[in-house]
Amino acid sequence: MEYHNKEVKAAEVALKKLFADSEDKRAILRSPELAALFDRLKMLPAGKARADFGREVNALKQELEQMVREAAQPKAEVSAIDVTAPFDANTPADSRPSLLPMEGGSQHPVTQELKVILDIFSRMGFTAVESREIDDDYHMFTSLNFPPDHPARDEYDTFTTDEGLLAPAHTSIMQNRFLKAHKKDLAKGQAISAVVPGRVFRNEDLDARHEHTFYQLEGIYVDKGINAGHLIATLKTFLEEYYGQSLEVKTQPFYFPFTEPSFEFALSCPFCAKKGCQVCSYTGWIELLGCGMIHPNVLKEAGIDAQTYTGFAWGMGIERLVMMKYGIEDVRLFESANLKFLRQFS
Ligand code: DAH
Numbered sequence: 001m002e003y004h005n006k007e008v009k010a011a012e013v014a015l016k017k018l019f020a021d022s023e024d025k026r027a028i029l030r031s032p033e034l035a036a037l038f039d040r041l042k043m044l045p046a047g048k049a050r051a052d053f054g055r056e057v058n059a060l061k062q063e064l065e066q067m068v069r070e071a072a073q074p075k076a077e078v079s080a081i082d083v084t085a086p087f088d089a090n091t092p093a094d095s096r097p098s099l100l101p102m103e104g105g106s107q108h109p110v111t112q113e114l115k116v117i118l119d120i121f122s123r124m125g126f127t128a129v130e131s132r133e134i135d136d137d138y139h140m141f142t143s144l145n146f147p148p149d150h151p152a153r154d155e156y157d158t159f160t161t162d163e164g165l166l167a168p169a170h171t172s173i174m175q176n177r178f179l180k181a182h183k184k185d186l187a188k189g190q191a192i193s194a195v196v197p198g199r200v201f202r203n204e205d206l207d208a209r210h211e212h213t214f215y216q217l218e219g220i221y222v223d224k225g226i227n228a229g230h231l232i233a234t235l236k237t238f239l240e241e242y243y244g245q246s247l248e249v250k251t252q253p254f255y256f257p258f259t260e261p262s263f264e265f266a267l268s269c270p271f272c273a274k275k276g277c278q279v280c281s282y283t284g285w286i287e288l289l290g291c292g293m294i295h296p297n298v299l300k301e302a303g304i305d306a307q308t309y310t311g312f313a314w315g316m317g318i319e320r321l322v323m324m325k326y327g328i329e330d331v332r333l334f335e336s337a338n339l340k341f342l343r344q345f346s
Pocket of ligand 1: 314
């Protein structure tokens with residue numbers, strides 16, 4: 001409101017300044033400046049001047065009361081900012097991406113299939129132990145019989161931290177740990193047996209068959225009198241159960257520092273029963289995994305007597321197994337978060 005009376009105008013300026021400066025906003029209504037205006041009103045003779053002055057003084061008092069009421073109002077609630085939101089916090093509510101309803105979600109195909117795989121191995125007597133996603137040179141190489149500077153290390157080029165830790169390039173990093181932890185079972189006449197699922201990382205040139213991040217399943221079995229026949233029978237039994245059909249398998253000599261002998265293991269194509277199709281590149285066979293008899297140096301490094309005990313091990317890519325089950329042609333789909341792909345498994 002605009003005040004015309006000089007005295008009221010001067011009081012308005014003084015009172016509003018006082019209001020802005022004081023902590024107790026209500027105090028303005030008891031201030032001597034306001035009281036002085038009412039004293040002055042009482043002293044004026046009746047007439048138009050008194051009426052005009054009285055109207056302005058009352059208006060000023062009401063304006064101050066309104067200011068006090070507003071100051072006492074609680075501040076409007078400001079909604080909390082979600083600092084993890086995948087959009088700019090200042091994005092207006094109506095143009096933010098909406099959250100997908102949880103009921104519409106489903107497990108990733110690798111998770112679903114891993115459950116099936118672990119169930120089969122658990123029925124075959126294998127314990128499951130999780131691998132890890134950060135490790136050191138000892139478990140990645142030294143404990144697995146890689147001599148320092150051996151060229152075989154190049155096959156496992158991966159991501160490293162400045163401190164020299166690395167993102168494991170294979171689940172074999174768990175061999176030394178598991179063998180050490182369970183060697184006492186051997187003395188009690190029990191075999192050591194485990195499957196080890198885990199995420200692994202590689203410095204790869206990416207294409208339909210190669211990813212920088214994927215899942216592997218390691219297998220370890222040690223006891224007295226174990227030979228390559230046990231290895232082949234174990235893998236064949238698993239694969240026939242997983243694909244629900246009889247399969248042929250074959251091995252070819254290969255090289256891994258941690259097995260001797262080492263094999264590349266192939267199975268007849270579960271997609272075309274060896275007739276030849278895109279999945280097996282029209283050869284009828286699919287090279288699936290690496291395996292072999294655990295090198296005596298690996299057993300010794302874990303404190304196991306390699307004269308008395310022998311064992312086998314393997315490492316297989318889980319996406320590879322799943323791709324063959326469903327005829328998936330590109331491994332990159334698994335890490336793509338492509339909903340069209342994922343919804344086929346929901
Ligand atoms: N770690 C090997 C790789 O990722 C796979 C492998 C081969 C694992 C032979 C084993 C094994 O345990 O015995 O290429």
